[in-house]
Every structure is written in structure tokens, then in C-alpha cells.
Amino acid sequence: MRNSWVQSVRARAGAGLRGLAAGLAWIPRPVRRVLLWGVLALPAIVLAYTLVLLPLTPSVADIRKAKSELPAQLLSADGKLLAEYRWANREWVELDKISPHVVDALIATEDHRFYDHFGLDWKRTASSVVLTLRGDPQGGSTITQQLARNLFPDEIGRSRVFPQALTRKLKEAITALKIEASYSKDEILETYLNTVPFLYNAYGIEMAARTYFDKSADKLNVLESATLIGMLKGTAYYNPVLNPERARARRNTVLSQMVKRGKLDEKEFEALQKRPLRVNFERQTEVMGPAPHFAIQLRKQLIDWADSHGYSLYADGLVIRTTIDSRLQAIANQAVAHQGKQLQAVADAAWSRRDGWNAANELVQTLVRESAEYRAAVDKGEAPEDALKALLADDAFLQKLRTEKTRVQAGFLAQDPVNGHVLAWVGSRDFALDPFDHVQAARRQPGSTFKPFVYGAAFAKGASPEDTLMDTAVEIPLGGGRVWRPTDGRAPSEEPMTLADGLAFSKNTITAQVMQQVGPARVAEVARALGVRQSPLEEVPSLALGTSPVTLKEMVTAYCSIVNLGRYVEPVLITRIEDRDGKVLETFAESTPQEVFDPRAAQTLRNTMRGSVDRGTAAAIRTRYGIQADVAGKTGTTQDNTDGWFILMHARVVAGAWAGFNDGRVTLRSDAWGQGARSALPMVGEFMQQALRAKVVSAGDRFVDEFAEAPPQPSPPPADASLGSMREWIRGLFRTDPAPQPAPPPWPLGPAPQAPPGGGQHGLPPSTYDPGRPPPPAEERVGG
Numbered sequence: 006m007r008n009s010w011v012q013s014v015r016a017r018a019g020a021g022l023r024g025l026a027a028g029l030a031w032i033p034r035p036v037r038r039v040l041l042w043g044v045l046a047l048p049a050i051v052l053a054y055t056l057v058l059l060p061l062t063p064s065v066a067d068i069r070k071a072k073s074e075l076p077a078q079l080l081s082a083d084g085k086l087l088a089e090y091r092w093a094n095r096e097w098v099e100l101d102k103i104s105p106h107v108v109d110a111l112i113a114t115e116d117h118r119f120y121d122h123f124g125l126d127w128k129r130t131a132s133s134v135v136l137t138l139r140g141d142p143q144g145g146s147t148i149t150q151q152l153a154r155n156l157f158p159d160e161i162g163r164s165r166v167f168p169q170a171l172t173r174k175l176k177e178a179i180t181a182l183k184i185e186a187s188y189s190k191d192e193i194l195e196t197y198l199n200t201v202p203f204l205y206n207a208y209g210i211e212m213a214a215r216t217y218f219d220k221s222a223d224k225l226n227v228l229e230s231a232t233l234i235g236m237l238k239g240t241a242y243y244n245p246v247l248n249p250e251r252a253r254a255r256r257n258t259v260l261s262q263m264v265k266r267g268k269l270d271e272k273e274f275e276a277l278q279k280r281p282l283r284v285n286f287e288r289q290t291e292v293m294g295p296a297p298h299f300a301i302q303l304r305k306q307l308i309d310w311a312d313s314h315g316y317s318l319y320a321d322g323l324v325i326r327t328t329i330d331s332r333l334q335a336i337a338n339q340a341v342a343h344q345g346k347q348l349q350a351v352a353d354a355a356w357s358r359r360d361g362w363n364a365a366n367e368l369v370q371t372l373v374r375e376s377a378e379y380r381a382a383v384d385k386g387e388a389p390e391d392a393l394k395a396l397l398a399d400d401a402f403l404q405k406l407r408t409e410k411t412r413v414q415a416g417f418l419a420q421d422p423v424n425g426h427v428l429a430w431v432g433s434r435d436f437a438l439d440p441f442d443h444v445q446a447a448r449r450q451p452g453s454t455f456k457p458f459v460y461g462a463a464f465a466k467g468a469s470p471e472d473t474l475m476d477t478a479v480e481i482p483l484g485g486g487r488v489w490r491p492t493d494g495r496a497p498s499e500e501p502m503t504l505a506d507g508l509a510f511s512k513n514t515i516t517a518q519v520m521q522q523v524g525p526a527r528v529a530e531v532a533r534a535l536g537v538r539q540s541p542l543e544e545v546p547s548l549a550l551g552t553s554p555v556t557l558k559e560m561v562t563a564y565c566s567i568v569n570l571g572r573y574v575e576p577v578l579i580t581r582i583e584d585r586d587g588k589v590l591e592t593f594a595e596s597t598p599q600e601v602f603d604p605r606a607a608q609t610l611r612n613t614m615r616g617s618v619d620r621g622t623a624a625a626i627r628t629r630y631g632i633q634a635d636v637a638g639k640t641g642t643t644q645d646n647t648d649g650w651f652i653l654m655h656a657r658v659v660a661g662a663w664a665g666f667n668d669g670r671v672t673l674r675s676d677a678w679g680q681g682a683r684s685a686l687p688m689v690g691e692f693m694q695q696a697l698r699a700k701v702v703s704a705g706d707r708f709v710d711e712f713a714e715a716p717p718q719p720s721p722p723p724a725d726a727s728l729g730s731m732r733e734w735i736r737g738l739f740r741t742d743p744a745p746q747p748a749p750p751p752w753p754l755g756p757a758p759q760a761p762p763g764g765g766q767h768g769l770p771p772s773t774y775d776p777g778r779p780p781p782p783a784e785e786r787v788g789g
Contacts, residue, residue, distance in 0.1 A: 063153075063160050063180055074319065074320035077090040077321070077322070077324070078323070079300055080326050087327065088294040088296070094207060094212060094291040096212060098221075100191050103210055106225060107233070109230075110227075111148070111234050119147065119148055147181065150177050151197065151201075152181075154177060160176070161176045161177050199211070206289070213236075228260075231260050232255075232282060235256045298440070298442040298444060299329060302430075302445055303579070328579070329429065333419055333428045336696055336699070337431050340691040341431045344691070345413055347687075348415075349412070352411050352412075352413050352673055355673060355674035364398070368670055373397060374393060412666070414433055414664070417430075417444070417661070418431075419660040420576060420659050422657070422659050424596065425577040448540055449643070449665060451560055453516075453622075453640060454551060456508060457508070457567065458532040458535065462523040464610055465603045470508075470609060471503050473502060474507065474518050476498045476502045479518060489547060508617065509619075509621030509622070517546065520546055520548070525549075526544050534573065534602050536560075536566050537563050539556065542555075561660075566607070570607040570608050571607035577595065604712070605712045623653075630690040630691065630694045632694060632697065634655060634697060634702075636655050638651065642679065642682075646675070646679020647672050648663060648681075649665060650681045651689050656707060660693060662688040664688070
């Protein structure tokens with residue numbers, strides 16, 4: 006019987022070849038021979054090209070790895086999960102946890118011979134080619150081929166232009182064959198349904214079910230399953246949220262395919278196709294964990310590490326152990342949220358006043374002109390004034406703009422000064438609403454939190470906290486007829502004040518005089534040495550009051566150097582990286598302290614900064630928050646109360662906070678609430694209070710003095726005689742001894758001192774102006 010079948014096949018083949026030869030008989034023999042060789046050579050060429058592409062397609066190992074991928078886990082120092090680094094926002098579910106209606110709808114619509122082929126459906130491919138040539142484009146890819154595209158879009162390619170499209174289809178076919186060799190049919194279905202995209206950053210059937218129907222994948226009914234599977238033909242075109250009629254029609258098409266393939270009863274179909282979509286849409290936000298800004302800051306560094314060591318951050322199950330203390334992070338999150346809510350109420354009330362957010366306000370008009378809506382209107386040809394007028398009359402737009410611009414922001418960072426470990430990192434009040442990081446990315450004027458660098462430079466030059474200066478009006482010539490007149494918001498006392506009190510009460514007049522003695526260049530040098538190393542510092546007298554923008558991270562690191570008595574410790578974020586089995590891949594060495602500043606002067610500065618907490622601008626740390634531990638710190642406020650700062654130093658924790666707005670032109674419109682002692686200090690105060698109460702931070706830790714505090718002694722002049730002896734000059738200012746005095750030392754930075762208003766023996770250098778020029782306006786206040 007077999008021989009007769011073979012003979013029959015041979016006979017039909019021979020007849021076919023004879024018929025083909027007869028059909029081509031009219032073509033000249035040389036041409037006919039070329040055509041026949043071409044027809045025979047074409048499959049050989051395709052086969053050869055396929056063999057060339059074979060090594061350029063994903064390997065079986067890559068395919069298995071794609072199914073078993075595990076995102077890297079970011080863990081706190083105490084082993085709590087902080088974040089996971091995923092390719093996309095998806096949650097993998099096993100096939101038996103997916104509604105069977107989803108599987109039936111998928112196979113009936115996309116690949117009804119799925120269980121019969123080996124990755125390629127030749128009948129469907131041929132049919133799609135014929136239909137496409139007739140002008141009705143059809144997809145011929147099996148579920149396995151679609152999975153190949155989903156898993157390896159870059160390796161397979163996306164081009165639809167010949168000849169690149171041919172290469173793409175061949176790679177897709179080869180990869181599909183490899184997938185069939187690597188997975189069972191159920192594994193292919195499970196992987197496909199967990200990797201396919203469904204818009205709105207929802208990947209996989211589980212996230213799609215939650216996004217469009219607010220339920221898990223195993224709870225989807227027939228209509229919901231058909232709606233989601235229907236989207237696969239074109240997620241945007243058949244989006245049930247924006248295009249419900251198209252989505253409903255496509256859903257019914259899927260239902261009819263289920264009837265055709267025996268997965269749905271005809272009568273049931275007649276009833277179901279009349280029902281509405283009933284979408285319950287809720288966008289699924291990616292869960293970022295308790296320290297999202299910290300995780301984002303680390304991501305690029307970790308990707309670089311993984312790439313250089315042959316790992317994938319998103320697939321190889323790496324475990325990254327960090328320095329974050331989950332308990333302190335939780336306390337910091339709570340403190341920022343609590344104070345942020347209170348400040349937001351202040352801002353809302355301030356901008357709700359009649360003279361606040363309204364169409365007549367010049368700032369509001371400026372913000373409208375800077376909006377995307379205004380630019381879009383002008384780009385469409387609308388006159389600028391008409392566009393402005395229309396938007397100012399649009400209440401909904403103005404409310405939206407106000408909400409965006411007057412949203413209070415904050416940043417918080419806690420660091421161990423001894424080893425540099427970052428303990429808590431809060432980049433904004435809400436990562437989902439404002440992913441911008443106010444710890445490391447935002448540069449803002451630090452105000453009076455910068456003053457310790459001025460006093461530190463003075464102490465390094467031999468000044469003492471007990472030295473005194475006159476609290477009097479200050480005028481510092483800047484050249485070109487300009488004069489800097491720092492003020493404190495109230496008239497000076499015209500009384501002598503110690504440097505210690507000048508720092509504790511954040512006196513601008515005292516600080517400016519100290520800056521005059523040490524010079525802006527030296528202050529900038531001290532700040533850079535201690536930790537302000539990325540932000541540029543403008544070496545001008547007003548630098549003393551914190552006019553050069555810096556980051557919160559730089560300032561906290563610099564204060565850590567003060568606690569360490571002038572030793573800089575690089576901030577540490579990661580301690581080690583492990584593989585998925587717990588094997589240590591790399592341990593990161595502890596930072597080595599570098600002595601960058603005179604230790605004795607740093608000790609004097611640190612101890613002097615206790616005064617701010619004990620009796621000065623930060624006294625609320627003691628009185629309101631009841632913190633009796635050995636701490637020191639400094640408040641800061643910038644001009645017009647734009648930025649509020651506070652940094653607190655403890656022997657094992659330095660905590661700093663900033664409060665303000667993303668747009669520096671927007672303020673709380675309150676002198677009381679705008680001060681750093683009211684806006685930023687409460688975040689640090691609550692944090693330290695709760696950390697001490699929970700005994701995460703020890704109240705018994707005290708600053709260690711490495712040097713005995715010597716009684717004030719006259720200092721010899723430094724080698725640089727042009728600077729003079731600051732201590733002797735200061736003492737000479739207010740000497741009351743009636744005995745004959747030696748000749749005073751030369752004035753360090755200008756003419757001899759003149760008598761202050763109202764009489765007296767000493768005073769500030771006179772103000773100078775270029776002839777014919779009007780006096781410049783006074784510098785706006787920047788202070789504590």
C-alpha cells in the first residue's frame with residue numbers, strides 16, 4: 006500500500022513538472038533555465054540567511070531567564086524591603102490564578118491552533134499574506150511569535166519596511182521555535198499573559214484587571230476577559246476608557262470568535278453582546294516603598310554596577326543592602342508629612358486672601374505666561390494678550406495652576422557623622438505628586454545655616470567665641486559704587502555682642518563683620534572642605550548669609566564634618582550586594598575620615614553651636630520638643646522667607662530639613678511661618694524626639710572634646726600681617742582699661758575705623774560711593 010502511495014505521489018509530481026514545463030514552453034530556453042534556477046535558489050537563499058540570523062537571536066538561556074526574572078531588592082540596614090527594581094509595573098500570576106475565560110478568549114481570537122503547532126502556523130501565515138495582498142492587512146503571528154516580540158523587542162527589531170521587515174519576521178520565527186523548545190504550552194500562555202502591555206503603565210493581565218475593572222485576574226468574567234483580550238489588536242485604538250464604542254465592538258468580535266471555536270454558547274453570546282462595558286478604571290501606581298527618592302538616586306549607580314559585573318538589575322534577583330534604618334525612615338516620613346500638612350494649610354490660607362491668588366496679581370500673570378496652556382494657545386496663532394486674558398478668566402485653569410504652584414515642598418536627610426551612613430532620606434512630601442528630589446537634586450539658598458562656616462574660618466584664625474563686636478549698622482563697599490548693607494529686620498542694639506551670641510541669635514550684622522575679617526574666599530574654602538563640594542559658591546561678602554544655592558545633602562554632610570572635628574566622611578548609601586542565593590558579590594568599604602579643617606577650631610565651632618539650641622533661634626528643640634540630649638544646630642531663612650532650613654547635630658545623627666516651594670517666587674507670605682525655626686525645625690524636632698523616645702538614637706551619647714578648652718589668651722599676629730590679629734582687633738574695639746593704650750593694629754580690610762553714630766571710639770569703615778551715582782538700595786534681608 007505504501008509503494009502504491011509513493012508511486013501516486015511521484016506521478017502527481019511528474020505531471021505537475023510536465024505541466025509547468027509546458028506552461029513555460031513559450032519562453033526561450035536560456036531565459037527559462039535562468040528562471041528555474043532562480044526559483045530553486047530562492048529557498049536556499051532564505052535558508053542560508055536564516056542560518057546567518059540564528060546566532061543573532063536570543064538564546065534558549067535568555068528565554069528561560071526572561072520567564073524566571075527576579076527584580077533586585079533594595080533592603081534597609083535592618084533587613085526591611087525599601088524598593089524593587091522592575092522592568093515594568095506588573096505582578097506575575099500563575100496560569101491557574103488567571104480566569105479561564107481569559108485563556109479561552111485569547112486562544113479563540115489570536116491563535117486557535119495554538120495547541121497544534123510548534124510555534125509557526127503555516128496556514129495562518131499563508132492566509133494573512135493573501136488577505137494583505139488583497140488590501141485587508143491581517144496579522145499572521147502566533148501567540149508564541151507575539152511573545153517573542155514582547156520579550157525581545159530590541160533583539161528582534163520593530164521595522165515594518167522591507168527588507169528590514171523580512172529580517173524581523175525571520176528572527177521572530179526563529180525565536181518562536183526556540184521558545185517552543187524551551188517552554189511548555191501552558192508556560193508560554195502564562196508568560197505571554199504576564200508580559201503583554203495594556204496602557205497606563207499596566208503590564209500583564211493582573212495589572213490590567215486591576216486597572217480597568219478593579220479586581221484580580223482570577224475574578225474576571227467573560228465580558229471583562231473579552232474586553233481585555235480585544236485590546237491586544239491595538240491598545241490605544243481599543244482603549245475602553247477613551248474609546249468605549251470601539252472597545253465594545255471589539256469585545257463582541259472576541260465573543261463571536263469564542264462562539265466559533267466552541268468556547269461560548271450561541272444563546273449566551275446573544276445576551277452578552279448587548280451589555281455595556283462597565284469599566285471601573287483606576288490607574289495603578291507603581292509601589293515605590295518608604296524611601297522612593299533614595300531608591301531612584303541609587304538606580305543609575307546600581308545599573309552601572311550590574312552591567313559591569315554581568316548582571317541585570319531587573320532580572321537576576323540581586324539583593325542590595327543599604328545604610329537606611331527603616332525605623333528612622335518611617336519616623337522621618339511621618340515628621341515630613343505632619344509638618345507639610347500644617348504648612349500647606351498656612352499657604353492655602355495666605356493665597357486665598359483677597360490680595361493673594363487672583364488675575365490682577367503680577368506673579369499670577371507671570372506664571373500663566375509660563376504655563377504650557379499659554380504657550381500652546383500662542384503657538385496656535387492666538388495673540389499673546391488674548392491668550393493671557395482667556396486663561397486669567399478660566400477659573401478651573403487658575404485653580405489647577407494655584408494647586409500646582411502653591412504646593413508646599415520639603416526635604417529631609419539624616420546621616421551618621423561617624424561612618425557617613427545615610428539613615429533616612431525624604432525627597433519630597435509625596436513622591437507620586439512630586440518625584441523631584443529636594444535632598445540631592447534641588448539647590449536652594451541655605452540662609453543662616455551657612456554662617457557656621459564663617460565663624461569656623463574665624464576660629465581657625467584665632468578668634469574666640471567670647472570675642473565681641475558691636476551690633477551696629479554695617480556697610481561694606483563692594484566696588485563700583487555698590488554697598489552691601491545687611492540687616493536683621495530690626496534696628497541694631499548698638500551694644501557689644503560676643504561671637505557666640507552672634508551665631509546663636511543669627512545676627513547678620515555680626516556675621517557680616519566676621520566675614521569682613523576672614524574674607525569670602527576663605528569662607529568658601531572652609532565650606533568646600535567640610536562638604537559643600539558640588540555646588541558653586543560665589544565668593545562675595547553676602548556668601549556669609551547663605552546666598553549661594555546648595556543642596557541639603559551637602560549641608561548635612563558638612564555639619565557631619567563639624568561633629569567629626571574637621572574630618573570629612575564621604576556619605577555611604579550601600580554596604581554590600583548579594584545574589585539571589587545570598588552569596589556576597591561585593592562589599593563596599595567604609596569611608597575613611599579625611600582631616601580637612603583645623604580640629605581645634607571645629608571643636609570650638611561645634612560647641613559654640615550649642616548656643617543656638619540652648620538659648621537662640623533653635624530653642625524650640627528644648628522647649629517645645631523636650632530634647633535634653635547633647636545637641637547643637639543652626640536655623641536658616643532666606644530673603645522673603647522663600648526657604649526655611651534647620652540642621653541639628655548629635656554625636657551619632659545629623660538631621661537636616663528644608664521647606665519651601667518648587668518655584669522660589671512663591672512663599673508662605675508669612676514672616677512668622679516663613680522662618681526656618683517655624684517651617685523646617687519642626688520636622689527635625691519631631692524626628693529627633695521620636696527617635697530618642699523609641700531609643701533608636703541614644704540620649705546618652707555626647708560630643709567628645711579632643712582638646713581642653715583653654716581660657717582666652719592674646720594671640721600673636723599670623724604670618725599674613727595684612728589680615729592682622731582678629732582677636733586683638735576685636736578686643737581693642739571695646740577695651741575699657743583707662744590706662745594708656747598701645748597703637749591699635751592696622752584695620753584689616755580698609756581705612757581706619759570711624760566713630761559710630763552717637764559717639765564712641767571705634768566703628769565700621771565709612772560707606773563709599775562713586776561721585777554722581779545714587780546710593781544703591783539696601784540688600785534684602787537674609788537671616789536666621
